[in-house]
Amino acid sequence: MIGRIREALSADPRVSDQNIEVAVVAEKVFLTGEVPTEERWRAITEVVVALLPDLEVVNQIAISGFPEPVDEERLG
Amino acid sequence: MIRIAATADLHFGADSAGTLRPHLEHLSQRADLLLLAGDLTRRGDPDEAAVLAEELDGLGLPVVAVLGNHDYHAGREAEVAKRMEAIGVRVLEGDAAVIDVGSTRVGVAGVKGFGGGFAGACATDFGEPEIKAFVSHTRAVATALEAALLSLEADVRIALMHYAPVKGTLLGERLEIYPFLGSYLLGEAVDRAGADIVFHGHAHTGTEKGVTPEGIVVRNVAQPVIRHAYNLYLADAAPAGGAGDQAATAGASSSRRRTARSIVP
Numbered sequence: 527m528i529g530r531i532r533e534a535l536s537a538d539p540r541v542s543d544q545n546i547e548v549a550v551v552a553e554k555v556f557l558t559g560e561v562p563t564e565e566r567w568r569a570i571t572e573v574v575v576a577l578l579p580d581l582e583v584v585n586q587i588a589i590s591g592f593p594e595p596v597d598e599e600r601l602g
Numbered sequence: 603m604i605r606i607a608a609t610a611d612l613h614f615g616a617d618s619a620g621t622l623r624p625h626l627e628h629l630s631q632r633a634d635l636l637l638l639a640g641d642l643t644r645r646g647d648p649d650e651a652a653v654l655a656e657e658l659d660g661l662g663l664p665v666v667a668v669l670g671n672h673d674y675h676a677g678r679e680a681e682v683a684k685r686m687e688a689i690g691v692r693v694l695e696g697d698a699a700v701i702d703v704g705s706t707r708v709g710v711a712g713v714k715g716f717g718g719g720f721a722g723a724c725a726t727d728f729g730e731p732e733i734k735a736f737v738s739h740t741r742a743v744a745t746a747l748e749a750a751l752l753s754l755e756a757d758v759r760i761a762l763m764h765y766a767p768v769k770g771t772l773l774g775e776r777l778e779i780y781p782f783l784g785s786y787l788l789g790e791a792v793d794r795a796g797a798d799i800v801f802h803g804h805a806h807t808g809t810e811k812g813v814t815p816e817g818i819v820v821r822n823v824a825q826p827v828i829r830h831a832y833n834l835y836l837a838d839a840a841p842a843g844g845a846g847d848q849a850a851t852a853g854a855s856s857s858r859r860r861t862a863r864s865i866v867p
Contacts, residue, residue, distance in 0.1 A: 542645040542672065543613075545806045545826070560826055565617035592825050594625045598605070598632075598834035601799055601819055 527578075531555065534577045540569035546587065554582045560590040604703055604758050604839060605632065607663075609832035610639035610803020611824040613672060614654040623657040625831035630662035633834060634703040639803040639823055640670025640714060640764025642686065647676050651685035658689060664701045665691040668712040670764035670804060694762065696746030698754050706839040709756025711795075713747040715765030715788050715802070716740040719781035744787035751795035757839035761792045761800040770812030771822035772805050789814045798837055 528548045535541050535548075543566070546559040555574055561567050571585045607629060612622065629636065636658075643650035651673075658665055673682050683693040692699045694712025701708045718725045718740040727737045751761060766772055766784025775783060783805050792800055793816040800814065803824040810827050812820040823833055 539645060540615075542615075542675070562613065562621055563615070563617040566615070590826070591621070592625065592829060592831045594628065595828075595830040595832065595834050598836055600836045602838055 531574055531577060534573050535570060538569065538573045541566060541573060543570070546570060550581070553580075554584055557583065557585045557587050560588045562590055564589055604706055604708055604837045605634045606637060606708075606760070606799075606835045606837060607633035607635070607832045608637040608639065608801045608821065608823040608835065609825055609828070609830075610764065610801070610822075611641040611670070611806060611826065612638070612654060613641055613644045614650050614657075615644040616650065616653060618650075619653050619656065621657075622654070622831060626657070626661055629832070633663060633832075635664045635666065635701055635708060635710075636661065636832065637710065637760070637762055637801055637823075638665065638667035638691070639762055639801050640668050641672045641803060642667060642669065643673050643682060645675045646673045646678055646682055648678055648681035648685050651682040655685050655689045655691070658686075658691060660689075666699055666701070666710045666712065666762065667691050667693050668695065668762050668764055669693065669714050671714070674714075694750070696743070696750055698750040700754065700756050706758065707756040708758045708760065709754035710760045710762050711747060711750035711754055711797075712762040713743045713750070713788075715747070715763040715767070715804075716743050716785060717765060717782045718785035718787060720769040720784070720786045723777075723780065724786060725781060740785045740787050744785065744791040747788060748791035748795045751792065751797055758799075758837050759797045761797045763788060763800070763802045764804050766802050766805055766808070766820075766822065767792055767800055768812045768814055768820050771802070771808050771810065771820055773809040774807045775805050783808070789820075792818055799835065 531548045536544050549556045574583045686693050698711040716739050725737050767788035793814050800820040806824050806826040808822050810822050
């Protein structure tokens with residue numbers, strides 16, 4: 527089942543994400559990881575609900591926003 | 603001293619407009635060039651690349667990129683590259699660019715790279731045609747990378763790729779997927795040709811810092827790893843016959859000082 531969910535997330539053009547972690551526990555699908563936008567977050571839930579309408583989907587994915595770096599690394 | 607900004611795995615889609623540019627407004631004051639180590643888009647749609655191009659347009663510093671596996675998904679990678687090149691981003695695949703930063707020549711050799719795994723757990727050129735094709739592609743891109751590095755006539759030499767050249771920067775990823783995250787052949791190519799630093803992406807849950815077997819610095823700049831819009835690195839320019847040459851250990855011929863095409867901001 528986890529494989530099917532990951533395939534669906536990868537195939538859906540609104541998501542196309544291979545880095546979402548999926549776990550299925552007691553009729554619940556838990557999703558974790560990070561996506562850059564709220565639209566993609568919503569689409570992920572929709573994809574999994576459409577695939578497995580009888581299971582509860584718990585979307586714990588974070589919406590990431592990466593700031594400018596404060597420091598730099600000196601190499602060498 | 604050269605100031606390098608590097609990032610990877612931006613995975614831009616139509617919904618990404620406005621997410622990156624606010625973090626780049628001061629970039630030209632902080633860096634001399636920006637490197638993008640692949641996966642510019644979500645699924646290789648040129649329209650997604652256009653959204654990213656809009657964010658990068660007019661930054662005021664040179665931008666050099668390679669494509670990643672996501673950028674090949676739609677089979678329209680040439681169009682993706684074209685969208686980026688339309689705003690002056692130099693997209694490398696088996697070739698190199700030289701950027702003049704003051705009196706310092708910064709050379710970047712780039713390839714997408716590919717998988718195959720690492721010593722002790724890697725695919726070999728044996729068996730079915732599909733496996734041979736897989737390994738053959740990795741060998742081809744590694745060979746192209748080595749040739750591109752050897753072509754560089756520069757004071758600072760950078761290898762830019764999407765896939766990982768060493769397993770050190772994969773720490774945190776599941777062992778089972780290492781063969782899909784990179785190949786030792788890329789690392790060997792870098793070690794033979796010599797470089798001052800290697801940047802890659804692709805490994806979202808990996809580690810930022812690593813080294814090749816010969817000790818060349820490797821940085822995994824996938825955004826989920828560096829946790830910033832980009833990271834900044836300061837590199838000293840090696841004088842002719844200096845550190846760069848020392849890094850180019852046995853096997854690097856004098857041909858590696860051939861001139862590559864120059865680009866300007």
